[in-house]
Amino acid sequence: MNEALLRSLTPSVLAVLVRRGAHFAAAEDAVQDALVEAIRVWPADPPRDPKGWLVTVAWRRFLDSARADAARRRREDLVEEEPVPGPAPAVDDTLQLYFLCAHPSLTPSSAVALTLRAVGGLTTRQIAQAYLVPEATMAQRISRAKRTVSGVRFDQPGEVATVLRVLYLVFNEGYSGDLDLAAEAIRLTRQLAAAIDHPEVAGLLALMLLHHARRAARTAPDGSLVPLAEQDRGRWDTESIAEGVQILQAALARDRLGEFQAQAAIAALHADAPTAEETDWVQIVEWYDELARLTDSPVVRLNRAVAVGEADGPRAGLAALAALDDSLPRHTAVAAYLHERDGDLATAARLYAEAAHKAPNLAERDHLTRQAARLNARRCR
Structure with missing residues (x-):
């Protein structure tokens, strides 16, 4: 079973259900059911279109749940006809889903936690570590967030600042090596930067590129950590550094300083030093x-x-x-x-x-x- 494939497909499958009209909490439950079914079925009968398979199974699970729950019968008008199974659309809804999770009805911290859990695929423990709070506290926060949005349609995009915080935490989780989400966070931030002319979006993209440029040098062949001062700077990705510095300089020139631009400036100073002693x-x-x-x-x-x-x-x-x-x-x-x-x-x-x-x-x-x-x-x- 390719767990990495399932993790990569989960956000886009969830986004498809939300776009079709499923409430977020119900959509997440349906996607989780589909993932369980995939783990059971795929080893013996792998699908030709994994995303399409997940969308079809998750949508059916959602329909079954909606029809079985009398309190949700009003939703039947939205889901009266089941889409014909077939290849899933090539549109990538993942970035839009990040915005939808940053809903005005949620506090920023709850929106981040819910997005990391439902979209980023992180465990409650990993999210708690990112927030520096006990796991039980984070579990309660996520449960409250789900209850808050259980009757809310995700048709209002949230705050850019909350989306940036989500992407930043996802990147950090990937960069730590526990989950390889760093590249996905960079991809989504590139999309966001292309869609929104905002210096802090650019600052976050620059920060990610500058940090990711050092990734190959952060560990020794035996997997042990290599501190920044001891890293082989010849292994740093100079193209990513150059791109990150260029993006940062353009953002700083707009004179609207934010925290991600400031962090990127610190990373750029480290990247600019030929040796640790010259920092x-x-x-x-x-x-x-x-x-x-x-x-x-x-x-x-x-x-x-x-x-x-x-x-x-x-x-x-x-x-x-x-x-x-x-x-x-x-x-x-x-x-x-x-x-x-x-x-x-x-x-x-x-x-x-x-x-x-x-x-x-x-x-x-x-x-x-x-x-x-x-x-x-x-x-x-």
Whole structure:
């Protein structure tokens, strides 16, 4: 069973049902039923047109559900005649579905969570990690969002800012390596940039391209993480970097700065440095100041502390870090790095080991464990 194929087809199948008149919650249930049926049937009898097969089965499931529910009989006028099975239309409705999920009846956070679950195909746990909240909290948020939209027709497009947040989180989930959604997020953002003349859309596309350009260098052959400073910059995709910088410069020239443009500017400064030692950390700190002003995000301030440590020395970085809540994800890892830079190897080794226990994934845990072991070995010499 090709699970990647099913994941890639799910958004467009869901979009077809919504476009035909199915309410979103009912459409999602029908698509999930079709996916279960595909897992059962396809290994022995794979269809020639997988998307068409899923659309046909999901639509029938929706019709069955609508006809069986007396409270939904009014929908029969919309679904009285079942479309003749056949090849699915080639139109890609996925981007439109992102807009439909950013519905005015939902808060931005609920719209993002619902879209990531229903359209992006992420699990509740993955969405919770992206939001930095407990899984149970996110499950409740998604359930409330579904209840909110259960009787709402998705005929009003949502806010661009919410759609951008969705695409950004989908890209980050793909970039982490847990799910390969980064390329899909870039594709959708390209479509959005072509359809909407908005500097923040361009800024997000530039940010994605600049980060994705480094993807090949982020891991070693054994799968271990390679920190930015140690990456082989010859493996960076120079064409993606050039495109990202060009898009960013055009967006910044419009003098309507937003958070994605600011993040892209930081990524561009990293990409512009021939070596890690030549990175313009002073400018990066200035951009983090702009980003903190725009977002007031504690994660931004955490990253700023690292930049301050590079620009003004590790003790300045530690002073900036001291002002932040030590329960922030990766706070302990940043503290370990700055203490190592300051020459306090014992404290750094202890903090690296502590950070490893808090790591959100195996690759990061292994990396931090190796850092602790490396420093302990140096201390024993």
